[in-house]
Amino acid sequence: MPKPYTNLRYKLFSLQSISSLDMLSRLSSSSNHRLLKTLIGDINNNNGSCSWYSSKRQGKETLSLYSKISPLGDPATSLTSELDGWLRQGNKLRVAELHRIIRDFRRRKRFSHALQVSEWMSKKDICAFSPVEHAVQLDLIGRVRGFLSAETYFNNLMDQDKTEKTYGALLNCYVRQRQTEKSLSHLQKMTEMGLVSSALTYNDIMCLYTNIGQYEKVPDVLTEMKRNKVSPDNFSYRICINSYGVRSDIEGMEHILKEMESQSQIVMDWNTYAVVANFYMKGGLTDKAIHALKKSEKRLDNCDGIGYNHLISLFARLDSKDEVLRLWDLKKSACKRCVNRDYITMLESLVRLGDLMAAEKELKEWEASGNCYDIRVPNTVINGYCVKGLFEKAEAMLNDLMERGRTPPPNIWGKVAEGYLNKGEMGKARECMKAALSLHVRNKGWKPNPEVISGILSWLGDTGSIDDVEAFVSSLRMIMPMNRQMYHALLKANIKIGKEVEGLLSGMKADKITEDEETKEILGLRENGTK
Incomplete structure (x- = not known):
């Protein structure tokens, strides 16, 4: 069951933009256990309609359905044809495997x-859906198509399938899309029907108020929960603690924390104390923050990599290098193996602390770890070089990556180019920007910094050869239309060698770029015969 706070960066503790509880949390572990136990029983007894589904039973399975469709990560890829093809080939389908695929996705x-x-699954009548399966599908419809489609699905359910699970799933859809009136109206209906028996529903409403910035209403929901004799869980208290923290109400936060610690049904977790520590840090209460972090550490499971990452990041914010190194050593000892996310967290912390030598050492350790390659790991160190103004080291590392067949994203080359530009090293800025442009993939998000491009174009127009200008403009045109700066650079380069520019002026006119004062000054160079 995913936890709402098991993100990997300390800054997410503030929960400024909490998404509502994932529907998986509504499918309680006991429900999932019963479902899987039923499926296993059906398979063992071979007497249920929900055990196997196959067009024919022959041949030996050499590839699981999961391993076949899991790599198809493009959201535009249709899995229906893959599923149909799997059956046409005579392969068996385990319903339990289909559920596992859905959970994994x-x-x-x-x-x-x-x-x-x-x-x-529903269309093929592979398995009669229980309210749990309906709740999952309803939640997915809400995520993919929106709450209106989820409403339609819910309204078309048979009465016996409209249980707390499916009502809760629809509420979750409303909350996720910040539909306040619908959420509260739906909650009222659930209450009247006696379908609010757990903390999950109240947690949804607290998430709603958090997401719309009405933090002051969160404690009222907690109060109502207790009034209705529903026991708050860890998340209930944690989101309430957050509501006080974001309003800088440290006293209120401490009051709720004390109440939480006094509840016999609550097992205090590292996450809650980390949230508290984060707000102490924001309030400048360093001693209290350290005390909370120590409490958090005591509640870490022996191999909770995510927990260690959070604490390492928080201690880095406190400039506590000794604690960062101590926790990193503990983590490596407890968890035996560190994944890429762990190295990224540690490298980010060392960069924040300004210890680039230690970061370089950890980067070498990562390279020798055998972990799958992840460009974000070296990028963390490269960003650290940029922050410190060490652009030559950043460029050298990027070139080394390229020589080893690795492809850094264009944005990091663009950052180095900007650094060189700000230092006045225009030739190096151009070369780094050329590298960035060569790696650009259309419609993939990154766009070059207009100020950097303008600066390089202006410099090229003044000092570069016609070949240099044309080559750079040609690279730019692969990702953006012609603009005034590009035309100006070409005009200056052509005028310098005495070439006619009528074709360029016609191009400007065709691109609806009017001549401005700078254009006239450039053309004046031609009229004065100045090179």
Whole structure:
């Protein structure tokens, strides 16, 4: 069951933009256990309609369905044809495997693919859906198509399937899309029907108020929960603690924390104390923050990599290098193996602390770890070089990566180019920007900094050869239309060698770029015969 606070960066503790509880949290562990136990029983007894589904049973399975469709990560890829093809080839389908695929896709936020599998199961009548399966599909519909489509699905359910699970799933859809009136109206209906028996529903409403910035209403929900004899869980208290913290009400936060610690049904967790520490840090209460972090550390499981990452990041914010190194050593000892995310967290912390030598050492350790390659790991160190103004080292590392067949993203080359530009090293700025442009993939998000491009174009127009200007402009045109700065650089380069520029002026006119004062000054160079 995913936890709402198991993100990897300390800054997410503030929960400024909490998404509502994932629907998986509504499918309680006991419900999931019963579902899987039923499926296993069906398979063992071979007497249920929900055990195997196959067009024919022959041949030996050499590839699981999961391993076949899991790599198809493009959201535009249709899985329906893959699923149909799997059956046509005579392969067996375990319903339990289909449920595992859906859970895995949800965990990896591949909601469209999860919905395709769920709807395919329903269409093929592979398994009669229980309220739990309906709740999952309803939640997926809400994520992929919006709450209106989720409403339609809910309204078309049979009465016996409209349980706390499916009502809760629809509430979750409303909350996630910040539909305040619908959320509260739906909650009222659930209350009247006696379908509010757990903390999950109240937690949803607290998430709603958090997401719309009405933090002051969160404690009222906690009070109502207790009034209705529903016991708050850890998340209930944690989101309430957050509501006081974001309002800088340290006293109120401490009051709720003390109440939480006094509840017999609550097992205090590292996450809560980390949230508290974060707000102490924001309030400048360093001693209290350290005390809370120590409490958090005591509640870490022996191999909780995510927990260690959070604490390492928080101690780095406190400029506590000794604690960062101590926790990193503990983590490596407890967890035996560090994944890429762990190295990124540690490298970010060392960069924040300004210890680039230690970061370089950890980078070498990562390279020798055997972990799969992840460009974000070296990028963390490269960003550290840029922050310190060490652009030559950043460029050298990027060139080394390229020589080893690795492809850094264009934005990091663009950052180095900007650094060189600000230092007045225009030739190096141009070369780094050329590298960035060569790596650009259309519609992939990165766009070059207009000020950097303008600066390089202006410099090229003044000092570069016509070949240099044309080559750079040609690279730019692969990712952006012609603009005034590009035309000006070309005009200056052509005028310097006495070439006619009528064609360029016609191009400007065709691109609806009017001549401004700078254009006239450039053309004046031609009229004065100045090179």
